[in-house]
Amino acid sequence: MIFHPVLAPLLIALICLPIIALVVWILVRPAKATAAASSAPGSLAGHRALWAMRLVLVLACVVMLLRPGIPGGATQTLATDTDIVLVIDTTASIVAEDWGDGEPRLDGIRDDVRALVEEYPGARFALITSDAAAELRMPLTTDTTALLGSLDVLRPEVTSQSRGSSIGIAAPLLAETLTSAAQSSPDRSRMVFYFGDGEQTVDTPPESFSASEKYTDAGGVFGYGTTEGGPMRITTGDLSDSGTGYIQYQGSDALSVIDEGNLERIADQLGVDYQRRTADAEAVLPEAPSTTTDYAESGEVGNAIELYWVAALVILLILGVELARATMLIAQLRRLRAPRESLRQPGGTS
Numbered sequence: 001m002i003f004h005p006v007l008a009p010l011l012i013a014l015i016c017l018p019i020i021a022l023v024v025w026i027l028v029r030p031a032k033a034t035a036a037a038s039s040a041p042g043s044l045a046g047h048r049a050l051w052a053m054r055l056v057l058v059l060a061c062v063v064m065l066l067r068p069g070i071p072g073g074a075t076q077t078l079a080t081d082t083d084i085v086l087v088i089d090t091t092a093s094i095v096a097e098d099w100g101d102g103e104p105r106l107d108g109i110r111d112d113v114r115a116l117v118e119e120y121p122g123a124r125f126a127l128i129t130s131d132a133a134a135e136l137r138m139p140l141t142t143d144t145t146a147l148l149g150s151l152d153v154l155r156p157e158v159t160s161q162s163r164g165s166s167i168g169i170a171a172p173l174l175a176e177t178l179t180s181a182a183q184s185s186p187d188r189s190r191m192v193f194y195f196g197d198g199e200q201t202v203d204t205p206p207e208s209f210s211a212s213e214k215y216t217d218a219g220g221v222f223g224y225g226t227t228e229g230g231p232m233r234i235t236t237g238d239l240s241d242s243g244t245g246y247i248q249y250q251g252s253d254a255l256s257v258i259d260e261g262n263l264e265r266i267a268d269q270l271g272v273d274y275q276r277r278t279a280d281a282e283a284v285l286p287e288a289p290s291t292t293t294d295y296a297e298s299g300e301v302g303n304a305i306e307l308y309w310v311a312a313l314v315i316l317l318i319l320g321v322e323l324a325r326a327t328m329l330i331a332q333l334r335r336l337r338a339p340r341e342s343l344r345q346p347g348g349t350s
Contacts, residue, residue: 004067016062023055050325057318064311071305080122082189082288083140083181084219086113087174089196090129090156091165092247093256096197098230100279105224109195110151112222112283116193117144119285124188126177130196131157134170140181159234159247167200167262168207178215189289192219192270198259206262209269218286221267221274229255 005012027048088094088109095104117125125147127138138150157165178190192212200206231253234244247254260276267274275284 002069002071004069006065006067009066012062012065016058016065019058020055020062023051023058026051027055053318053321057315060311060314060318064308064315066308068307069305070307080120080288081187082120082123082191082217083126083185084116084120084123084191084193085126085128085140085174085177085181086116087128087130087170087192087194087196088154089131089167090154091131091199091201092156092159092232092235093197093199093201094156094224095235096225096230096232096256098226098228098256099224102230103279104233105197105230106154106156108224108277108279109222112195112277113151114148115283116285117148120191120288123191123288126181127151128170128173128177129154130165130167130170132161132163132165132169134173136173136177140177156235158236164201166202166204166206167196167198167266168209171207171209171211174209175211175215178212182215189217190215191286191288192216192272194219194221194263194266194270195224196222196263197225197256198223198262198266199256200259200262206265209266213269213271216270216272217289219270219272220283220286221263221270221272222283223258223260223263223274223276225256225258227257229257232256 094106094109097104099105099108122142124140124142125138125144126136126140127147127150129135129137137154138147141147174192178192181188181190194209231246233246236244249255258276260274264274273286277283
């Protein structure tokens, strides 16, 4: 038998032991005191049975709070010995509204990252964002819930602070992240995925990602946007900028267009494939390196068969009995009250 208490055992004891002691005292106190409180024959036995049932109720609550279980059951877990680094363009153009039916491109990136998480279970993920500067938002971790949570609140740079950016500004940070991962875990494979539209908004040529190629076993460059372009809303840094206007250029909405030439060069530098993403097609994801994907060495993770539900059923049953008893007592009181009221009416007898 194993236990997974809902509360600290000491706290459970402090809450329940005084109640148990009170109920036990009522059960074992002298019979005369109990009988004096009742006038009906056999009330002593019924009184004790009622309080014994309440004692069982309290004990069942204790058992449920302790969450007992028995060892048993097993689940297999897939361990993917792969580190995956995500590089996401978070410049103003990433919210250009030409994804699907006018949604921001960032929505497409979120969908594709979720697909990556499902495709490579057990992998470690790192998140790098790239706008005016590159930032490691999340180091390598298997906590995919935290990764997806970070993406849900991810917003582009504030429009008023935008001064142009390079699509290769994350190259040094990516190389540093991959080098560190290779040194700390040389037996693990590494994959890189770049998400962006390829727009270079500074006059200097973009930095090269070639330094990361030797550490990259697989991955991909995903391009978002259209050749017609999409308008970009002004971003203020708030979680919701849906009510703001659009960025203007020469009196009309500024449009962001995809630059596939730049994206293809990034793919060549990393040694991975490029694909243009659209809302009506699923992303084509490469297989994880074949030598790194396997079941965990043990093949299974120990589990427990929960038994707290048995105590919960006992509690529900006793509460049902108490509710039925309370209903009967209320009905009896109403019947006793009715004759007394009739005696008080004119013409009644006493």
